Amino acid sequence: MNMACGSMQLTIESCWQALGVHADALKQQHLKDLLSQDGRFGELSFRHEGMLLDLSRQRLLPQTLDKLVDLAQASDLQGWIEALFQGEAVNNTEQRPALHTALRLPAGSTLRVAGEDVVPKVHANLERMAGMVELLHNRQWRGYTGEPIDTVVNVGVGGSDLGPMMACRALNDFVPDEAAHLKIHFVSSMDGSQLVDLLEQSNPATTLFIVSSKSFTTIDTLANAATARRWLQDASDVRDEVLVNRHFVAVTASPEKALQWGIPESNQLHFWDWTGGRYSLWSTIGLPIALKIGMSGFHQMLAGAHDLDQHFRSAPLSENLPVLLAMTGIWNINFLDIHAHAILPYDGRLAHLPAYLEQLEMESNGKSVCRDGSASAHRTCPVLWGEVGPNAQHAFYQLLHQGTESVMCDFIVSARRYASEHETLQRQHQLALANCLAQARVLALGDAALGSAQDNAKPWQRYRGNQPSTVILLDELTPRSVGALIALYEHKVFVQSVIWGINPFDQWGVELGKTMATQLLDVLDSGQHPVASFDHATNGLLAAIEARRMSNPDAD
């Protein structure tokens, strides 16, 4: 049944067609039958450094991957990868490059963008960041009383929050002695509820706020920062200028805006408009990560990502981990019609990975317009969600096993953990590994996993199986492997965007809501609720809010 496209003159359309025909045939086969084929694991698992990508529980054959690689080739994936790495304006709607890969280039390399080598700028900023990290680790960053800072609060949202928070949690085992005294918190929610709780238990004299905002106009972040500033003013007799100087750091691509807010140049760390928010944890946005694991740990994370960059750029597509992961997704979404994707780390340290990937994937590829402005002919990014696997087993796995929806799953787990810890903890990791393997097996095989023992099961005890999953097995979780894991997903997202012909680096879909919120805020501020002229639903709710506020006995 070799119906593959010829390797020379492939057209995108012919590849899509060939894959469609192939899919029609393959759809009839249950995963349990595919998994009974000898040598499948060997043919469908791929390795790079300490990472193993196991695609053997996907509903595909080795020749499916060949056809998918043909499609990637026909879509000029290699050309796009080069364009990405060389700093071409791959973000076409905003006419700029997307150079997160430049953020992890080693010192001494060069990358010319618009005639200028960006690598020295990147490393100069890392150096500045290292200076701040050193002061804080040596307990020499002093607050307004002269006491050393012992609490750092990252105020940011979206890419200025999810990436650093995810990495800090993931690398909690790698805190060097000099960082042990620093408590690091993340505050993002617009309504201030996280901040209020945190301020109650913190000491203003020893708390430093990192205000992270690419544009320095993000209202969520500036609202939290203003509350923090007020808290410091209330706590001390020191002049506001001095307070801001000692207790605020800005991480931004808009230095003037940060300066207008009151944060002097000396307390600013910069990055550039060519770093997308959700791709920014490698830049100075990663300051909380560097504070958590030290600059040496941070550099290891960058090195892990850089190593994967090189693999992505140079490995043949058929052995290229991000490409294979992406094309498997294309297969599931566009040929098997699966539009839900669960991220299931079997490691509590990766608790924030699902939220991070939700943004990375859905903000990047949650689009229906192609680069040329035409409507997308294909389904694009699926709905992505997730949870620490063992906990999700007690939550939504019921749906995975017996619901009506097809869901593709990513299991992420490391082989080694707790090597130098107590046997009870080693046992816990063993337990997590066993559960990870068990769930992937049952999802794929269904009833067949237990063989004849299931023969007399009642209908509600039946397992359909045939849910495809990928296992990403890491040797162990380290700064380096986390760097590689994140880069793997970044490049996966890019590959899919190339296949779909969309721009993954803009996010125009979030703008209208902001504009509308400004209009509504004006109405709420002015108290003109009853005469508002929005749609009926909005008018109705505004009136209801007004009525409830009027009847509140505590209102002024």
Add this chain to the structure above:
Amino acid sequence: MKIAVWGDELASWVAVAQLAAYGNDVRVPQAAAGTTEIRPSQSSVRAEPGLMELIQAGVIKGQLSALATDECEEVVVHWLAMAPDEEDKAIALVQRLAQRADGSLLVINQSNFGIGASDRLQALLNSDAGQAVICLPDTLQQGRALSQFAQPKTLLVGCEDATALQSLQAILRPFTGALQSLQLMTRREAEFTKFAITGMLALRLGYINELANLADLLAVDIDVVRQGMGSDERIGPHYLAPGCGFGGQHFTQYIEGLAGLFSEKRRSTLLDTVLAENQRQMELPFRKLWQHYECDLSGKTVALWGVAFKPGVASIDNAPALRIIDALLAQGARVRLHDPEALPEVREHYGNHASVCYCADKYEAAQAADALLLLTEWPEYWSPDFERLAQSLRAKVVVDGRNVYDPALLRAQGFTYYGIGRL
């Protein structure tokens, strides 16, 4: 008597010098095979007043020699004053002694290995053969260690064997003329008592410092309060002087040991808090200066009088001044240092740092400085020529970390004065 002394601590070297001075044949193990030089490796020990001279005298008289380990191990009396992290070494030593000796052995343990350590050493020996461990807690203070060894007023002795006690008394006879009490107890009790005394002193210092900081905020002069407290006979005047924290190696090591026990066995943070607050207290003069200059000390020049952790020693072990110098340098300030004895140690610590100036004269240190910090209450700082000081300084700001000056007097001469809990 032939006595082998083990350890490279102040207590071991004081024992070496004094035991040799009274005619004992004192042996110390060679620092390296074949080296006959007898010299403490820590400069703070070498700085102990009179110690090096007394060691030298012992060598000249032939009472003191550095021998191979084997030759040290062949004697009957062993004096152990080793570092707190050398318990494994002590255990290995006592195991070797037990293997080679059939008859009696006397091990006098002065090391701070924690409570129960002397019992652990005893368990390695054959008590039926007259092999005994005595716990003799070290009560030496740096700066006065020789005289304290020579004329103790009280001795705590943890000993559970009458013959061993007789031997110890024979060894200590030259030194017990002024002895008022010898408290005999079990080894474990002796170790615990030593810990308890040190902890009590730390608590008093921690408490008076807390009171001084509160007095600062309530416009009360702690000096008046302190005298009032000291007049109550239940309290007494000792260890009630507020200041910028306690330092010194041994004191801190004992308190850390006790704090560790409290935290491990009792989940008690009492002494952890004292230690943490002491660390903060050490930086108090820095914070006063920081606030005076509105949180910006970059480019400022600061004079420091006193770097040693207390007057009378050349040692800077855990001295508050080190933390303050580090803080000032980190803020981009320059420091000009004076200390009557500790400057060589300070120079060893900071080397030729562009922002550190070592001054032989205290007024030279004050030259063109934006403030003077007094951190060690050496006698020569108590009554300086204030007029000359005022002329030397660029800004007449004095932070008195030891409360030695009269605030009113300094203010009358135009100084801005900050003390610890002073009006």
